[in-house]
Amino acid sequence: MKHLFQLLLSASLFLPLAITNAQRATSPVVATESKTEKPSQHIQTADNIHAFITAANTLTTTKLLLKSARVLHVTPKEVYLQDATGCVGIKWKTAPTLLPGDQLDGFILGKFLRNIVPLMLPEDESLATLHISHPGEKPIPKELSPDDVEPYGCRFAKLVNALVTTVDKKKNSYNLKVAGHRIKIRFLFKGQLPSFHEGDRLSLTGLLTRMKQDPLDISLFSPQDLVRELTWSDRRSDNPIEPCTDTQVSLHRNLKAHRWNTLCLPFSLNETQLLQTFGPFTLMQFSHATGNTLYFSPTREIEAGKPYVIQVAQSLSVLTFPHVSITPITEQTVSHNQCAFIGTYAPHSLSTDRSEQFLHQNRLSPPLPTDHKIPGFRAYFRFSAPSAPAKTLQILFQSNTTPIHLPLIAPSPSRVYGIDGRPLPDNSLPSGRIYIKDGKKYIQP
Numbered sequence: 001m002k003h004l005f006q007l008l009l010s011a012s013l014f015l016p017l018a019i020t021n022a023q024r025a026t027s028p029v030v031a032t033e034s035k036t037e038k039p040s041q042h043i044q045t046a047d048n049i050h051a052f053i054t055a056a057n058t059l060t061t062t063k064l065l066l067k068s069a070r071v072l073h074v075t076p077k078e079v080y081l082q083d084a085t086g087c088v089g090i091k092w093k094t095a096p097t098l099l100p101g102d103q104l105d106g107f108i109l110g111k112f113l114r115n116i117v118p119l120m121l122p123e124d125e126s127l128a129t130l131h132i133s134h135p136g137e138k139p140i141p142k143e144l145s146p147d148d149v150e151p152y153g154c155r156f157a158k159l160v161n162a163l164v165t166t167v168d169k170k171k172n173s174y175n176l177k178v179a180g181h182r183i184k185i186r187f188l189f190k191g192q193l194p195s196f197h198e199g200d201r202l203s204l205t206g207l208l209t210r211m212k213q214d215p216l217d218i219s220l221f222s223p224q225d226l227v228r229e230l231t232w233s234d235r236r237s238d239n240p241i242e243p244c245t246d247t248q249v250s251l252h253r254n255l256k257a258h259r260w261n262t263l264c265l266p267f268s269l270n271e272t273q274l275l276q277t278f279g280p281f282t283l284m285q286f287s288h289a290t291g292n293t294l295y296f297s298p299t300r301e302i303e304a305g306k307p308y309v310i311q312v313a314q315s316l317s318v319l320t321f322p323h324v325s326i327t328p329i330t331e332q333t334v335s336h337n338q339c340a341f342i343g344t345y346a347p348h349s350l351s352t353d354r355s356e357q358f359l360h361q362n363r364l365s366p367p368l369p370t371d372h373k374i375p376g377f378r379a380y381f382r383f384s385a386p387s388a389p390a391k392t393l394q395i396l397f398q399s400n401t402t403p404i405h406l407p408l409i410a411p412s413p414s415r416v417y418g419i420d421g422r423p424l425p426d427n428s429l430p431s432g433r434i435y436i437k438d439g440k441k442y443i444q445p
Contacts, residue, residue, distance in 0.1 A: 042061075043109070045062070050086040052064050054152045056118075058112050059111070066106055068083065070101065071099065071101060072087065078091050100138045104131070109122065117209060139156060147181075155209075157205070158204070159183070161178070162183065164196055167197060176218075188220060191223070193223065200247075229247065232377070249267070261309065263308050264378060286307070293395075296398065304327070307334060308379070341379055341380075342382055344377075
């Protein structure tokens with residue numbers, strides 16, 4: 001019994017220590033702070049919109065830095081932004097009160113959302129991380145070609161002269177071709193779509209998006225972002241002049257106010273259309289020539305392909321002609337008494353022998369040897385039998401009231417120019433001097 005009592009007493013002494021050791025092995029470690037901190041979430045940073053789109057990370061939260069980002073468009077749930085590198089849509093549950101043109105600086109936390117247009121799904125609805133200013137003016141789209149958009153790029157762009165290749169309303173498929181690239185039209189609005197057909201030429205304004213390769217997408221904010229339109233430039237020789245009906249034409253071509261400007265168009269215009277485009281105008285056509293006088297008479301209509309001179313009250317840089325129809329016709333020449341008035345749709349190099357001259361600052365001038373090209377949608381004069389140098393030619397604009405006389409520089413013996421294009425005295429050139437005469441280079445012996 002004595003030995004049994006000692007054994008029980010020893011077990012009772014070691015039992016608390018065993019329990020304590022077991023508890024240490026199985027119980028969790030308790031933090032010394034009052035609350036246990038959650039592990040921090042990894043957040044990556046995108047320095048700009050293009051970097052955010054390129055990463056395209058749908059799993060990791062991104063801190064998108066915005067520097068002078070501008071609001072392009074606002075819907076009930078989305079705000080579309082543009083910075084210097086590209087465009088993105090922010091998909092809020094309820095879009096905040098922002099207006100097109102507002103400027104945002106700061107950052108937004110969110111994840112990339114794959115869609116027709118690159119989107120961000122923000123973590124919260126707060127704008128506390130943004131500074132909002134109101135410059136006022138809305139961003140203006142740049143006229144771009146598909147080649148101007150880099151991979152994973154999204155740009156606020158204007159496409160011109162886009163050829164419609166597919167219109168399938170049942171499949172909701174609308175395809176274009178621009179500069180050899182295939183582009184799909186996407187509509188970010190609900191409601192009736194604008195009317196257009198296969199073979200039409202369109203101008204479109206929206207978000208031009210390229211991921212890895214063709215096709216690209218152009219996403220439109222409203223029906224007004226699509227217009228049946230041809231866009232021409234007087235500096236280009238490849239303007240699409242092709243059959244069309246009820247199409248708007250936008251011509252980039254300067255007209256100086258209160259000066260005579262030559263003009264040649266591939267479509268006809270009546271007086272109402274002329275007033276709509278030019279405002280108050282005076283239009284003249286080459287009517288006849290007598291001796292050394294060229295006569296121009298007034299008219300109130302333009303005939304397709306025919307050259308004219310026009311004077312407007314306000315200077316213009318873009319001529320907009322709505323609702324015109326085009327049946328392509330080549331440029332016309334109007335000739336009287338060995339003088340031809342010749343229209344041209346494309347840039348044209350004038351002869352440097354002074355037989356061809358152009359209207360410049362209300363005077364006819366021969367071209368310089370180093371600069372003898374005139375832009376398109378203009379007209380020039382060609383003299384097949386130049387008058388004697390001693391005689392003076394003049395242009396007479398006949399109106400219903402007082403004639404307007406415009407002096408004309410008569411063709412004279414060819415001048416001599418240096419290689420820099422400056423006139424030189426042809427009677428005192430030093431030996432060995434290189435000079436230009438009648439468009440050819442010579443060396444003074």
